[in-house]
Every structure is written in structure tokens, then in C-alpha cells.
Amino acid sequence: MGEHKAHSSCCSQQPHTAHHHDEMSHEHQHTPAKHSCCHGSAPIAMTDSPIPVSNGTQAVYRINNMDCPTEEALIRKKLANIKGIVELEFNLMQRILTVHHQQAPLADIEAALMAIDMAPEAILPNESDNVADFRPVIKWKQLAIAGIMALGAEIVHFMSGPAGLVLLLAIVAILLGGLGTYKKGWIALKNFNLNMNALMSFAVTGAILIGQWPEAAMVMVLFTLAEAIEAKSMDRARNAIKNLLSLTPETATVLQSDGSWVEMDIKEVLIGSTIRVKPGERIALDGKIIAGQSTINQAPITGESLPIEKMTGDTVFAGTINESGSFEYKVTALAAQSTLARIIKAVESAQGSKAQTQRFVDRFAKVYTPIVFIIALGIGIVPPLLFGGMWFDWIYKGLVLLVIACPCALVISTPVTIVSGLAAATRYGILIKGGMYLEQGRKLSVLALDKTGTITYGKPQQTLFLALGTLDELEIKAIASSLAARSDHPVSKAIALAAKEQNIAPLNVSNFTAVLGQGTRGEINGALWFLGNHRMAEELGACSNELEKTIEGLERQGNTVVMLIGNQAVQGLFAVADTVKETSIEAIAQLKSLGIKTIMLTGDNAHTASVIAAQVGIDQVKGNLLPEDKLAVVSELTTSDVVGMVGDGINDAPALAKADIGFAMGAMGTDTAIETADVALMDDDLCKIPQFIRLSQSTFSILVQNIAFALVIKTIFFVLTFLGDTTMWMAVFADIGTSLLVVANGLRLLKK
Numbered sequence: 001m002g003e004h005k006a007h008s009s010c011c012s013q014q015p016h017t018a019h020h021h022d023e024m025s026h027e028h029q030h031t032p033a034k035h036s037c038c039h040g041s042a043p044i045a046m047t048d049s050p051i052p053v054s055n056g057t058q059a060v061y062r063i064n065n066m067d068c069p070t071e072e073a074l075i076r077k078k079l080a081n082i083k084g085i086v087e088l089e090f091n092l093m094q095r096i097l098t099v100h101h102q103q104a105p106l107a108d109i110e111a112a113l114m115a116i117d118m119a120p121e122a123i124l125p126n127e128s129d130n131v132a133d134f135r136p137v138i139k140w141k142q143l144a145i146a147g148i149m150a151l152g153a154e155i156v157h158f159m160s161g162p163a164g165l166v167l168l169l170a171i172v173a174i175l176l177g178g179l180g181t182y183k184k185g186w187i188a189l190k191n192f193n194l195n196m197n198a199l200m201s202f203a204v205t206g207a208i209l210i211g212q213w214p215e216a217a218m219v220m221v222l223f224t225l226a227e228a229i230e231a232k233s234m235d236r237a238r239n240a241i242k243n244l245l246s247l248t249p250e251t252a253t254v255l256q257s258d259g260s261w262v263e264m265d266i267k268e269v270l271i272g273s274t275i276r277v278k279p280g281e282r283i284a285l286d287g288k289i290i291a292g293q294s295t296i297n298q299a300p301i302t303g304e305s306l307p308i309e310k311m312t313g314d315t316v317f318a319g320t321i322n323e324s325g326s327f328e329y330k331v332t333a334l335a336a337q338s339t340l341a342r343i344i345k346a347v348e349s350a351q352g353s354k355a356q357t358q359r360f361v362d363r364f365a366k367v368y369t370p371i372v373f374i375i376a377l378g379i380g381i382v383p384p385l386l387f388g389g390m391w392f393d394w395i396y397k398g399l400v401l402l403v404i405a406c407p408c409a410l411v412i413s414t415p416v417t418i419v420s421g422l423a424a425a426t427r428y429g430i431l432i433k434g435g436m437y438l439e440q441g442r443k444l445s446v447l448a449l450d451k452t453g454t455i456t457y458g459k460p461q462q463t464l465f466l467a468l469g470t471l472d473e474l475e476i477k478a479i480a481s482s483l484a485a486r487s488d489h490p491v492s493k494a495i496a497l498a499a500k501e502q503n504i505a506p507l508n509v510s511n512f513t514a515v516l517g518q519g520t521r522g523e524i525n526g527a528l529w530f531l532g533n534h535r536m537a538e539e540l541g542a543c544s545n546e547l548e549k550t551i552e553g554l555e556r557q558g559n560t561v562v563m564l565i566g567n568q569a570v571q572g573l574f575a576v577a578d579t580v581k582e583t584s585i586e587a588i589a590q591l592k593s594l595g596i597k598t599i600m601l602t603g604d605n606a607h608t609a610s611v612i613a614a615q616v617g618i619d620q621v622k623g624n625l626l627p628e629d630k631l632a633v634v635s636e637l638t639t640s641d642v643v644g645m646v647g648d649g650i651n652d653a654p655a656l657a658k659a660d661i662g663f664a665m666g667a668m669g670t671d672t673a674i675e676t677a678d679v680a681l682m683d684d685d686l687c688k689i690p691q692f693i694r695l696s697q698s699t700f701s702i703l704v705q706n707i708a709f710a711l712v713i714k715t716i717f718f719v720l721t722f723l724g725d726t727t728m729w730m731a732v733f734a735d736i737g738t739s740l741l742v743v744a745n746g747l748r749l750l751k752k
Ligand SMILES: Nc1ncnc2c1ncn2[C@@H]1O[C@H](COP(=O)(O)OP(=O)(O)OP(=O)(O)O)[C@@H](O)[C@H]1O
Pocket: 450, 451, 452, 453, 487, 488, 489, 491, 492, 514, 515, 516, 517, 518, 519, 520, 531, 532, 533, 560, 561, 562, 601, 602, 603, 604, 605, 625, 626, 627, 649, 651
């Protein structure tokens, strides 16, 4: 029992059955994996790598040999029979496999991975941040020598030189250039998996068997070269995001306890430290200005290149650029937790979630590859066998087909394209939380928008005050503003601010409550007071026809009206008005031209909402909505349309989650928006939405171009091979050429 305890505390919070446990510790003794969490008595770190962690029910592994979808297929197949695995999550870009499991024997999993040459290294889930630094090891020199040897073999063969020399050169080239491919191909075959490596191994072996040594060498070397170049391009796409981190300087000037300023590594700067920033310097950490002022260019995070004035009390962000002044600020987050760091993390994990096209391509490759293999086999065997063709010719044709059939270009170009798109979006200040949203964006047909803070600035100002009851004007204002001061709803803020400007001192409020969608209430000097909208007045039975007329009149001019209610009577009326953002008008126009219907969903009254909608050109308006009403409207829309929803407040959260794509506004500096929205817009410029849609469109067209291009080239080659004389050389070049072209096409997005 003591054993059991140690085990479950190490592996998982869930209790294991005794039987299950015995099985695991037994298994472990045979596993070649160097480290496993499921040690009988106590976890021991046997190597320099950390103790594997199955965090609750997930185990995270870094697998350096895993960077290609064919390898994912291989791993899925190999692990398919292990009980207890709930889900496998692949992040090929980061080479990370997350196993979601329920008491699955980790030792078995690790052993299975070792068996297919995918040595797993257990890491902590949050350690995955640091993993991206892994770079593919490409032995360029070795590859170059192999290339020269292969070329030499071809030349000597062409000039009818000594056969022994040809053989020697070719063998050396194959050994230098192709052992890795052979190894991978063999492992794949053993596991009944026909991947590119297996196809190439077949082609090369076939060429050797029919005595085409120089061809075999050349095919192998070129294929390895192509793989290397692809790995590099993949790296480029991957690093486009990582490079964002280089936006932050490595050091900052930090105030010491003795009053001196010292340049420190930002990783060592603690929360609460004071940092000094010179003009032109990049800001190293998130913080709040405590002295001085400046204009700051936040383009690296928001994509908005107009610099912003900042002064004492304002927030500054790591990675942004201080333009003119100099100032001091207090650090509010560690380097690893800055807004920028979180953005990068979000985008990196977004790469793990697969876009539809990618899934399609993977599935396609799975069916396509074996079919092609059988066709190639048929072409190599059937004509000579049945129709008296020349054995050598047809086998050779079959091998050429094997080479050209390689689905490499298709498989590799999709993730490169998606990642490039995600990286490009990040540069505009659009944070996309998964490839599927980037892909879906172009399908949006309806966009629902919140009003306050999304279309308008969300900073209304008081425009009118009316004393309606028996009380003194100042008293009404004092009571109303005291309630308002307790709330951070924009309408309340406007009322509180107006009172403050008139030097009206706030009173003591007890039992304060916010009434969602209506207003607030609280006790002042023993009496219960309400500050809220028309709905609230109705519920309190304090409304009248006359009052309604007044309210409606104000609302039709774009005001939002709230009333102070006490003693069953309305005592005072406050009107506040918000202004529309310039960018909202532009954004709605752009959305229209993209063919997207817009609908405003607001908790505010329908009259005011219509006035605002007319100002920006929104098609349809729904007012007086409670959060659950917003959710219901979005639900209803999703039955017939692909629906996006933009919002900024908590009252939008349910609707954001329900929409096909939820956009959160002004995500900079707010944790929840970055972490929960599907797409987070770093500032509150609505024009980012049409921009996102256009990016989605170009991403999609590049995906389609690539798939079409690859298939056309392959078809042409197929026909040529069947009819006439194509050589393996040509096939390899065509295949590599296609791969490189489609990858380059995908990387094009980075420059958008
Ligand atoms: N704390 C509050 N203080 C004052 N008025 C409030 C408060 N809460 C709600 N109200 C009133 O109720 C209305 C609806 O509020 P709600 O928060 O649901 O939507 P909103 O913020 O006005 O608009 P949107 O849904 O566009 O963000 C407000 O317009 C306001 O008149």
C-alpha cells in the first residue's frame, strides 16, 4: 500500500487499482526508456533529464525525431493498442507529444516510442516554452560529399568509366546520404506504414536491384537534401513567431536598493522593481509608469503604428518602443509572463491544433500513398508479365512513379502555410488561437458586435441631468454618484466622473449590489437607493407615461438614460452619450464589401442602439439584451450561418464562446481575453476583423494553389512516365521542385 501511494502521487492524482499498478512496475523493468514515472517505490531521476510528469492525466514528451505528419501517423498506429490513452495531441512544429490518458502505463508508451526510434524525453507541460529552441541537425558537409560522390558516379557511368568505380562512388554516396532515410523507411514498413521514407527506400532499393547504382545514389542524396531544405523552411515559419521575443531587449536598467542603476538580465528582474527607459529604447518588461512621460509605439504588439501618449499611471508593455521622452516604471510581470510572452505562447500552442485542410491532406496522404504504391507495383510487374514488355523498362517506370508519388509536397506545405499565416496575423496585432480559425475566417457570413467599447469608445460622458422629485439637486447627484462610483460600468463611470468634476463628495454606501443589465443599488444613510435604466424603473413600478416620453426623446438622440430611484419614485435622471470610433465606420464598410452581414447586440436600449448603428452603417440592431439573450441570438444565428462575435465585456463572454469565431477586443494587458477568445485583437480597432478575414482568404487560396499545383505536377509526371521516358532524376527533381515551390508559396504569407 505504501508503494501504491508513492506511485499515485508521482504519476497521477487518480487512484490506481493494485493490479494495474503491479503490472506497470513489472513492465518497467523491461523498458528501455531511461526514465519513467512509474517506479515501484519512489520516483528517481536516473538521468539528467527531468522526472517525467503526468500532470493529472497528461504526460508531455519532447521527441526530437518527430517533425513530419507521417511520423505522427506512425506514432498513432504504434500507440493505438495501449489501454488508457484518451487522446494524443501532436505539436509537430515544437516536436511535442502530449498524451492525455487515464492511468495508462507510461512505461509502455515510452517503450513503444523507443521501438520506432522516437525516443521520448519527458518534460514539464509548461517547459514546452523553451523547447522551440531545438534546431534540426543537418549534416550539410556529409550531404555535400555524398552529393559529389553521386554526381561522380553518374559522370563516370556516363563516360563509360570502370564499373567498379561507379559502384564504389554510389555506395559511399548512399551510405553517407541515405542511411537515415533507410532506417526511417524500415521502421515505417515494419509497422505497416507506407510513408515517404518507405517509398524512397523502395525506389532506391529497386534501382539497386536492377543495377542502376548511380541513379540510386542520386535519388537518395537529392531526397535527403530536399528533406533538409524542408526542415529549414519549417524552421523559418516556426521562428517567425519565436522572433517576436527578440523584440524585447535582454537587459534593463534597474534601480538598486542603494539608489544606483544597474543593467540587469531581464530574467532576473523581480515584480515591483523600478526600471528606467531612455528615449529610443525598447521596453523590456510589462509595468506601470511611476515618473515621467513619453510617446510609445506599440506596433510590435498591436499592429497600430501611431504612437500613444503615456504618463504616470499608464501601462507599458514589453516589446514596445519608447519614442521621445524618458520615464521610470514599476515592473508588474516577470519576463516570462509578459503580455508578449503570453502572445507567443498562445500562437505557438495554436500551431498544434490542426486546420481542416491539414486534416484533409493527412487523410488524403493515408489513402493516396498505398494506392500509388500498388499502381507502381502494377506498372512494374503487369506489362512485362502479361504483355511481354521489357522487365527492366517497366520496373524502372514503376520506380520512377514511386518517387514522383511521394506526397511530401502536400503534406509539408499545409502546416508551413498555416503557421506563416498565424505569424503574419500576430504582426498586425491579431492573435489567432488555432489554424482552424484562420481557415474558417473566410467563411464568416454574419458578424455580431457588442456596442459599448466595441463600436463606441466605451467612455461615455454625461450630457444631461434632470431633477424630477422633491429632493434637492445636489443631494440627488451626491446619492447617484456615490452608487456610480462603486461600479466600473461605463455608464456609472460617466456619472461618477461628472460629479467629481463638480466637486460633489461621495457618501458612504452599504450593501452595494450590481443588478446585471439594469444598474446598481445600495443603502445610503439607512435608505435603499437604485440607479438604473428604464427596465429597472419598470420593475420598481416607478415609471410613468410622461417619464417614458422624456426617456425616449433622449434615447433617440443617442443618449443612454439612467435614473436615481428611491421611495418608489424617480428622483433624478442622467443622460450619458458615448462616441463612435472612427475606425468602426471604416471597419463596417470593409465588412460590407466583404459580403458580411453585421448585427449589433447590446444591453443598452434599442433607440440608442439604432442611433449608433445608423452612424456606423450596421445592418441590424437588437437592444435590451441580457447576456443570456446575446447568447440566444448568437445560437440562433449559428444554425444557418458561420457567425463571428466581437465583444469586450464579461457580459459578452457566453456569446463569444458560442460563436463560431469569438473575437475579443483590446486584449492587450488582459489575461482572460488572450486565453479564452478564439481570436484576440490586441487593441480595439475593429478594422482588424476585415484584415483577419482577408488574411484568411489569402491563406486559403495559397493552400488551394499548393494542393492543385502538387497534384497537377504529379499527374503530368504520371502520364509522362507511363507514355514515355522519364528518369528517376527527373522524378526526384520534380518532386523536390514541387515541395520547395509550395513551401515558398506558403512562406509568402509571412511577408503580407
Ligand atoms: N453598473 C451600472 N451602472 C449604471 N447603469 C447600468 C449598470 N449596469 C447596467 N446599467 C444599465 O443597463 C444597461 C444595460 O447594461 P449592459 O451592461 O447589459 O449593457 P451595455 O454595457 O450598456 O452595452 P453592451 O451590451 O453594448 O456592452 C446599460 O446601458 C445601463 O443603462
